[in-house]
Amino acid sequence: MQSSLDRKNVETSKKITLGILSISFLMSVSNAISGTIPLMQKYFSNVSSSNIELLVVIPTGGVLLGTVISGAIGNVIGKKYTVLLGLTIALITGVIPAFWANYFTILLSRAMFGVGCGIFTPLSVSYITDTFSKEKCHKLLGYRNAIGAIGDSIMLFIAGFLIKISWNTTYLVFFFLLIPIILIMFFVPKELDNFEAITDENGETEVVEKTSNVKPSTNLKVIKLAAIFLFMCMFYSAISLKFANYVVDNKIGTAATATYIFGFLTLCSIFSGLLFDKISKIFGKWTVVLFEAITAVAMVALTLSTSIPVLLVLILICGFSNGIINPALTARMVDYSPENSMNLTTSIIIIGINIGFLTAPYAFQLISSVFGNATPQFIILVSGLFYIALALYDVYTVKRDRLTL
Structure with missing residues (x-):
């Protein structure tokens, strides 16, 4: 294989593993700011309770859209830049409510936050399955869930302090998305965009360059x-x-x-x-x-x-x-x-x-x-x-x- 990323290097690289797992740092799009609902209801007294609750759940709709377009974006700019694009969109739109306390601005930013999450989330799985052997893949899929839970815990803990300042200050918690952005930028090689894990009849797995021109499909x-x-x-x-x-x-x-x-x-x-x-x-x-x-x-x-x-x-x-x-x-x-x-x-x-x-x-x-x-x-x-x-x-x-x- 014409690359420094041979099987041994990839399998044992703690930096690559950490970078890929960091994509799953934000698994929940709603938990961190769910506690702001009562305070937002008081602040937006002219907005119905159901419309306030919509601010918490609307990112889920955005995730659906982001997920649909993720593959198309990945085909154009590759895995690494797709993940960075999604994380950057989520970071920017995630913190907007901290600076603009307008209902419709928050509604739009929350929807776009979900789109950003939808763009990078599918790659949190495919990066693992395409990069590592089947044995390590199983282990990292479990770690992926753990990283998501740890991320949720950290953000909920910080949000608990920020909410004491004001309800919109809580949204600053999404600045924590800088962590995976930095780790992916410096630890995950762009070369991995075009590599996949191939397991032979003996169960040996090698990370090789993709040679197939088969178009993505499902079954x-x-x-x-x-x-x-x-x-x-x-x-x-x-x-x-x-x-x-x-x-x-x-x-x-x-x-x-x-x-x-x-x-x-x-x-x-x-x-x-x-x-x-x-x-x-x-x-x-x-x-x-x-x-x-x-x-x-x-x-x-x-x-x-x-x-x-x-x-x-x-x-x-x-x-x-x-x-x-x-x-x-x-x-x-x-x-x-x-x-x-x-x-x-x-x-x-x-x-x-x-x-x-x-x-x-x-x-x-x-x-x-x-x-x-x-x-x-x-x-x-x-x-x-x-x-x-x-x-x-x-x-x-x-x-x-x-x-x-």
């Missing part, structure tokens, strides 16, 4: 995987959307109690991300099935418990399991994606994930109408039962596709 397996992500994210949302109401409605505790319990979920994501590689080696192809079943049992048990310590444990189980399922399903993209199509595959998966989160409230409303039961515990129960169905379907998928993970 039914990728579409099915995107659908699985969509429904999984939709029903996992029952925890974030319904758990607090369940605690309050059943007089188990207050909204503050639920918020306190949610605070531990970030720790779960960090630990599950770090332990994913070891866990996946132990359970192999049944990793997804096992942790989907565990999630199902924990969700159903949630609806039967009125003890705060028990609820905390069950929520943590759900969070830990989700942190294992996500990278395990993501790893399947390597097997499913057609040649020279990982960026497109990742984009399709991310679109499925965001549609799942966006449609969750409406799906739950429809379920409530059909069954005539709108209680939070019923929605959580239905979501748990769905995870059982998902686990059974995955048993079929493992056998059909002869998966190893």
